[in-house]
Amino acid sequence: MKSSGTRSTSSGQPSTTATGGRAVGVKSAKPAAVQAPLTAVKVVRVDLPEGYRPSRSEEYMNPFHLEYFRQKLINWRAELVEESKQTIDNLREEVRDVGDEAERATRETENSLELRTRDRYRKLINKIEKAIKRVDEGEYGYCEETGEEIGLERLEARPIATLCLDAQERYEHRQKMMGD
Known part of the structure; x- marks a missing residue:
């Protein structure tokens, strides 16, 4: 499942990763605790078919x-x-x-x-x-x-x-x- 792929950079501008829109840890000058969190992803729960x-x-x-x-x-x-x-x-x-x-x-x-x-x-x-x-x-x-x-x-x-x-x-x- 993919997230929006945007994250605020140290300049406050959103950046999109080069992974097909999937957000990954974008390195910036800020410590990890200060970085903006990834956009929330809603994971859909499904019932698996038997033997899937x-x-x-x-x-x-x-x-x-x-x-x-x-x-x-x-x-x-x-x-x-x-x-x-x-x-x-x-x-x-x-x-x-x-x-x-x-x-x-x-x-x-x-x-x-x-x-x-x-x-x-x-x-x-x-x-x-x-x-x-x-x-x-x-x-x-x-x-x-x-x-x-x-x-x-x-x-x-x-x-x-x-x-x-x-x-x-x-x-x-x-x-x-x-x-x-």
């Missing part, structure tokens, strides 16, 4: 695409929340009094692994919630860096993707250069 899968032959990020990915994200979040609850329950039910030193060390290692997994889930759930928000705002499926389409195949594989493949590769290259 997005197709390249359809308009990119039409209401069916948005609802498909919204449901996919919501279901993924629910699975992660349930797994996190099970982790907490497992940790609570575990007997703390273990006489054997080796068994206690094993349990502590297992608990540490469970807690790290739970922390990863928490971070992933946060990313999923941000993706759902982008769906609801009509900004889902477009690269945060370039404004280009991320692509159905990439979103199907990684529904929380915020960068198109080229932008992701540039990001990873920069990260590698900083780490070396």
Whole structure:
């Protein structure tokens, strides 16, 4: 779904992006907190036909695409929340009094692994919630860096993707250069 594609620039004049009228983050001299917000987008909610899968032959990020990915994200979040609850329950039910030193060390290692997994889930759930928000705002499926389409195949594989493949590769290259 496309927004109006206008945003106030630092001079107060509206600017239209070069992405077919879809608004993207326009860089200006102002800090992000001061920039004018994107024009509100009304996202149309639809009922998906049973077994629906997005197709390249359809308009990119039409209401069916948005609802498909919204449901996919919501279901993924629910699975992660349930797994996190099970982790907490497992940790609570575990007997703390273990006489054997080796068994206690094993349990502590297992608990540490469970807690790290739970922390990863928490971070992933946060990313999923941000993706759902982008769906609801009509900004889902477009690269945060370039404004280009991320692509159905990439979103199907990684529904929380915020960068198109080229932008992701540039990001990873920069990260590698900083780490070396």
